[in-house]
Amino acid sequence: xxxxxxxxxxxxxxxxxxxxxxxxxxxxxxxxxxxxxxxxxxxxxxxxxxxxxxxxxxxxxxxxxxxxxxxxxxxxxxxxxxxxxxxxxxxxxxxxxxxxxxxxxxxxxxxxxxxxxxxxxxxxxxxxxxxxxxxxxxxxxxx
Amino acid sequence: xxxxxxxxxxxxxxxxxxxxxxxxxxxxxxxxxxxxxxxxxxxxxxxxxxxxxxxxxxxxxxxxxxxxxxxxxxxxxxxxxxxxxxxxxxxxxxxxxxxxxxxxxxxxxxxxxxxxxxxxxxxxxxxxxxxxxxxxxxxxxxxxxxxxxxxxxxxxxxxxxxxxxxxxxxxxxxxxxxxxxxxxxxxxxxxxxxxxxxxxxxxxxxxxxxxxxxxxxxxxxxxxxxxxxxxxxxxxxxxxxxxxxxxxxxxxxxxxxxxxxxxxxxxxxxxxxxxxxxxxxxxxxxxxxxxxxxxxxxxxxxxxxxxxxxxxxxxxxxxxxxxxxxxxxxxxxxxxxxxxxxxxxxxxxxxxxxxxxxxxxxxxxxxxxxxxxxxxxxxxxxxxxxxxxxxxxxxxxxxxxxxxxxxxxxxxxxxxxxxxxxxxxxxxxxxxxxxxxxxxxxxxxxxxxxxxxxxxxxxxxxxxxxxxxxxxxxxxxxxxxxxxxxxxxxxxxxxxxxxxxxxxxxxxxxxxxxxxxxxxxxxxxxxxxxxxxxxxxxxxxxxxxxxxxxxxxxxxxxxxxxxxxxxxxxxxxxxxxxxxxxxxxxxxxxxxxxxxxxxxxxxxxxxxxxxxxxxxxxxxxxxxxxx
Numbered sequence: 001x002x003x004x005x006x007x008x009x010x011x012x013x014x015x016x017x018x019x020x021x022x023x024x025x026x027x028x029x030x031x032x033x034x035x036x037x038x039x040x041x042x043x044x045x046x047x048x049x050x051x052x053x054x055x056x057x058x059x060x061x062x063x064x065x066x067x068x069x070x071x072x073x074x075x076x077x078x079x080x081x082x083x084x085x086x087x088x089x090x091x092x093x094x095x096x097x098x099x100x101x102x103x104x105x106x107x108x109x110x111x112x113x114x115x116x117x118x119x120x121x122x123x124x125x126x127x128x129x130x131x132x133x134x135x136x137x138x139x140x141x142x143x
Numbered sequence: 144x145x146x147x148x149x150x151x152x153x154x155x156x157x158x159x160x161x162x163x164x165x166x167x168x169x170x171x172x173x174x175x176x177x178x179x180x181x182x183x184x185x186x187x188x189x190x191x192x193x194x195x196x197x198x199x200x201x202x203x204x205x206x207x208x209x210x211x212x213x214x215x216x217x218x219x220x221x222x223x224x225x226x227x228x229x230x231x232x233x234x235x236x237x238x239x240x241x242x243x244x245x246x247x248x249x250x251x252x253x254x255x256x257x258x259x260x261x262x263x264x265x266x267x268x269x270x271x272x273x274x275x276x277x278x279x280x281x282x283x284x285x286x287x288x289x290x291x292x293x294x295x296x297x298x299x300x301x302x303x304x305x306x307x308x309x310x311x312x313x314x315x316x317x318x319x320x321x322x323x324x325x326x327x328x329x330x331x332x333x334x335x336x337x338x339x340x341x342x343x344x345x346x347x348x349x350x351x352x353x354x355x356x357x358x359x360x361x362x363x364x365x366x367x368x369x370x371x372x373x374x375x376x377x378x379x380x381x382x383x384x385x386x387x388x389x390x391x392x393x394x395x396x397x398x399x400x401x402x403x404x405x406x407x408x409x410x411x412x413x414x415x416x417x418x419x420x421x422x423x424x425x426x427x428x429x430x431x432x433x434x435x436x437x438x439x440x441x442x443x444x445x446x447x448x449x450x451x452x453x454x455x456x457x458x459x460x461x462x463x464x465x466x467x468x469x470x471x472x473x474x475x476x477x478x479x480x481x482x483x484x485x486x487x488x489x490x491x492x493x494x495x496x497x498x499x500x501x502x503x504x505x506x507x508x509x510x511x512x513x514x515x516x517x518x519x520x521x522x523x524x525x526x527x528x529x530x531x532x533x534x535x536x537x538x539x540x541x542x543x544x545x546x547x548x549x550x551x552x553x554x555x556x557x558x559x560x561x562x563x564x565x566x567x568x569x570x571x572x573x574x575x576x577x578x579x580x581x582x583x584x585x586x587x588x589x590x591x592x593x594x595x596x597x598x599x600x601x602x603x604x605x606x607x608x609x610x611x612x613x614x615x616x617x618x619x620x621x622x623x624x625x626x627x628x629x630x631x632x633x634x635x636x637x638x639x640x641x642x643x644x645x646x647x648x649x650x651x652x653x654x655x656x657x658x659x660x661x662x663x664x665x666x667x668x669x670x671x672x673x674x675x676x677x678x679x680x681x682x683x684x685x686x687x688x689x690x691x692x693x694x695x696x697x698x699x700x701x702x703x704x705x706x707x708x709x710x711x712x713x714x715x716x717x718x719x720x721x722x723x724x725x726x727x728x729x730x731x732x733x734x735x736x737x738x739x740x741x742x743x744x745x746x747x748x749x750x751x752x753x754x755x756x757x758x759x760x761x762x763x764x765x766x767x768x769x770x
Contacts, residue, residue: 045231110417111228113410 008088009071015092016067023060023099030057052106052114060099063128067095070135079138087138090131097124150190157186209315210301210322211359211367211384213247217462218399219369219387225400228407233393235527238535239542241391243306245366248277252303254310255329255336262727263326263338263352279314279325286316286323286355300325302358302389304366307331308593309342313358320373320382321359326352330594330706333723341702341726342594344665346765359384364458365444368392369399371462396440396525398427398467427468434518438506439471441519446503447489447496448475480504488769491589493613495601497666498770499592505600511556520544522552553581571638577622577679587618588673591666592770594706596673607632608644614667620655621674624684625748628655649757657749660692661757665701665766672696672704676711686715691747695754697725698734701766705733717741 030053033041041050070091081087101121105114164171164179171179205212215221222242226233236242246252257272269280277300283291287298301322304311310329313322327336340350359382363370367386375381387394394400403425407413415421429437442448443465450458454474457464465474478485480494491497496504502519511517524531524544531538531546538546545551550560560566560581563574572578584605588596603609607628610617619631628644629651635641649658659671674680675689693715696708705726712718718741725736738744749757 043231044234044237047230110413112226112230113228113413113417115417116414 008084009075011088012067012071012074012091015095016064016069016071018064019067019095019099020061020064023057023064026053026060026103027057030054046109048109048112048114049106052102052109052118056099056102056106059102063095063099067091073139077139077142079142081138081141083134084138087131087134090127091135094124094127094131097121097127100124150194153186153190153193157183157190160186205383205385208320208383209317211320211363211382211386213387213389214385215387215401216371216385217369217387218401219394220399220401220404221388221394222392224404225393228413229393231529232526235535235538236393236525238527239525239539240305240307241395241525244304244391245362245386245389246303246306247389248300248303248312249275252306253277253300253312254306254331255312256334261327261336266352268325268327277312279312284323284355285353286318286321289317298323304358304362305331308595309337311339316355318380318382320384321356321380324354324357326354330723333709335723335726337706337723337726338702342706343770344591344669344701344703344766344768346665346767347700347702347730349765349767356380356382360459364463366391368395369462372459373461374459376459391444396427396429396467400426427466429467429520432468434512434516434521436468436470437520438503438512438518439469440467442471442477442503443475445500445519447478447486447501449478450475477503480508486769488767491613491615493609493615495589495599495603495613495615497590497615498768499590499597500770502600505602509600509602511602521555550579550581553585557581571634577682583622583679584618587616587621588677589615589618589621589670591669591673591768594703595710596670596677596707604639604641605631605635606641607635608642611644614664616655616659616667616670616674621670621677622680622683624656624674624680624689625654626684627651627653628658631655653753653757654748657692658757660696661754662760662762664762664764665699665704666768667762668696668699668701669704669707672707672711676714678714681714688746688748690715690717690744694734694737694744697737698730700730702726702730705730712737712741717744 030041040046041053097120099121101118101124102114105116105118105121107117108115160179160183164176164183168176201214205214222233222236243252255270257270257277259270261268261270266282271278271280278297279300280295280297283294283296287296289296298314298317300312301315302313304313309331312325312327312329314325316323324339326339328339328342329335330337330342338352339354340352343350359372359374363372363384363386367389368391369387371385373383373385375383387399406425407416412421416424427440429440432440443463448471450463451474454464463474465471471477478489480490480496482494485492485494489496489498489501490504494504494508496502506512506517506519509517511521522544523542525542527533527535527538527542528544533546543552545555548554550566554561560569566574566579570579570584577583582598585602586598586600587605589599590597605618607617607619611628617628617631619634620626620628623631627650629646632641632643632646636643649662656671656674659667663671672693675693681689690712693708693712696704697712699705699708706723709721709723709726712721718737721737721740725733725740728736
């Protein structure tokens with residue numbers, strides 16, 4: 001039985017804000033690509049890259065905020081459970097893999113398909129899909 | 144048949160209801176279970192009925208259609224399927240004039256101003272627009288069998304042809320999918336209407352204004368992808384024309400793509416292809432074909448060819464059987480440019496093509512092609528290369544592969560002429576002059592079409608004797624407008640040892656261009672007029688002395704000379720403000736209208752008496768150029 005330690009709260013707060021900051025910066029970079037009309041990003045032929053990077057930006061920022069919300073939830077409503085470390089690891093791994101797959105998958109595209117880094121995205125999605133019900137369950141079980 | 148997403152959704156809902164009824168069988172009251180099963184059954188009935196109804200409605204639409212339909216058949220899928228994976232290629236094709244060769248009328252496709260009235264031979268045509276409906280109110284045409292209150296008929300535009308030089312409008316004829324042509328075309332560059340007969344070189348009176356069924360029988364062949372005329376020519380004649388796609392789309396060059404698109408929906412297959420682990424795609428890549436087979440893909444439209452009787456029968460019902468990569472000669476006879484009894488509507492007497500859009504013959508007769516590695520794709524790229532920084536609207540004009548270097552197309556093989564000294568020694572012209580551009584000597588503007596002269600695609604050396612024998616203006620005099628044939632023959636003989644022809648007195652002392660303009664036939668006159676407006680020629684020969692001769696050309700009895708002369712005149716400072724409105728006038732009234740617009744014109748090198756003498760010997764043989 002492990003208590004919700006400040007260590008976990010600190011981990012998710014620092015990771016969450018860092019992730020949000022990084023992918024906010026990506027958003028800024030994307031706006032610059034729009035501003036300077038960079039065809040490598042804007043041409044119709046680069047539609048796939050544009051879509052993937054927009055997805056990376058949106059998912060990265062939202063998952064960063066999700067980590068922050070998770071940390072604040074742990075602080076406000078401490079939970080106990082043997083799987084807290086596992087859940088924390090899954091949330092962080094999923095939050096890295098999912099937007100990174102979109103970002104790296106869009107660097108080189110094959111026609112309408114991303115490169116093989118895109119595999120990271122469904123892996124990240126699967127990790128989060130496992131972690132989220134566990135998080136929900138831990139709060140449901142809280143007394 | 145395309146299965147829509149709603150059918151999938153309905154099927155999923157039915158299955159869901161059945162699954163729910165089965166899973167919750169014990170917990171649910173019997174009445175609720177019955178409702179779920181009946182609901183599922185009802186959805187399935189709706190699904191089946193809807194599918195059948197859709198098929199019946201499609202058939203009904205086809206039977207009742209008063210215009211050709213766009214429907215993917217024969218394993219074709221349409222370009223929208225290609226876009227998902229081949230975005231870059233799709234983008235450049237989408238910008239091309241091939242795509243817009245046939246379109247349904249819409250705000251984006253129709254270039255003309257559809258308002259006001261047009262007049263032709265005393266008949267009034269009133270144009271109007273209602274949203275995406277473009278309407279023409281006109282005197283009852285010969286092809287109309289319905290009621291015509293007050294002797295007038297209103298017909299909608301159903302298809303639009305072209306978007307680059309001029310645009311043609313096809314009207315619903317009221318008889319099945321047969322189309323009739325509006326007897327006016329919209330001149331895209333000029334932004335004006337002109338009678339259709341005034342843009343084609345044809346003897347006066349030869350072209351009527353009641354063009355009917357041509358689209359269904361002829362134009363569909365090259366202006367659509369996988370066109371099916373579907374004509375029943377037994378009375379009453381009926382057309383159920385369809386095309387897999389309007390315009391010249393991906394599958395016109397790469398072959399039918401439905402099987403490929405279906406297979407490539409599987410991501411594992413796609414990634415196997417990206418990683419080079421998969422062989423044949425099932426599609427034709429013209430770059431991987433022999434030069435002859437690759438060029439035949441273009442030749443299915445860009446040549447003079449005649450289908451075999453069996454193929455023609457098949458074509459009239461369900462289109463051609465030729466697919467990109469096949470041997471075109473198996474189903475069509477490509478007219479031999481060195482054969483006998485060549486149609487003068489297409490060929491000069493020596494077999495060189497003289498009308499635009501038939502470039503394959505020029506390619507095939509060129510020495511470059513004899514080497515075996517030369518094809519249309521040696522000079523043209525149908526998709527803009529990554530390395531080409533030009534915007535699509537610039538690239539699409541000639542779609543040349545080598546854009547970043549002067550003479551780039553030729554230098555791929557003729558590497559030695561890259562050096563300035565070698566180029567000047569070869570051309571006897573300064574390296575930075577128009578005379579040192581390969582195409583100006585080896586691919587001169589001796590082809591007519593679309594109201595202008597364009598380059599011959601038969602790569603030849605300048606030869607005055609050969610061109611005189613064929614009655615064709617030679618490359619040198621199309622630029623050196625002020626020089627005689629004698630001057631040219633002497634220069635060629637001293638530079639290259641080319642044989643000198645026997646010349647008469649006029650050919651020795653009067654500029655060749657003026658001889659073609661005053662003594663030549665209508666085809667020769669058009670080329671001469673075009674050269675007078677051609678910037679390199681005006682830079683070489685000076686321009687002011689040309690104006691009076693162009694004014695003479697404006698009133699040529701061949702109406703098409705008016706548009707060629709107008710385009711040439713517009714290059715002159717004195718005529719920059721000239722509008723093409725005079726084209727609506729009969730030829731004899733045009734000169735006065737142009738003189739009124741641009742003011743008095745003086746100059747010229749020949750006396751009135753000499754001009755009169757030359758005109759009296761003009762070659763008046765009828766010329767009909769089948770562009």
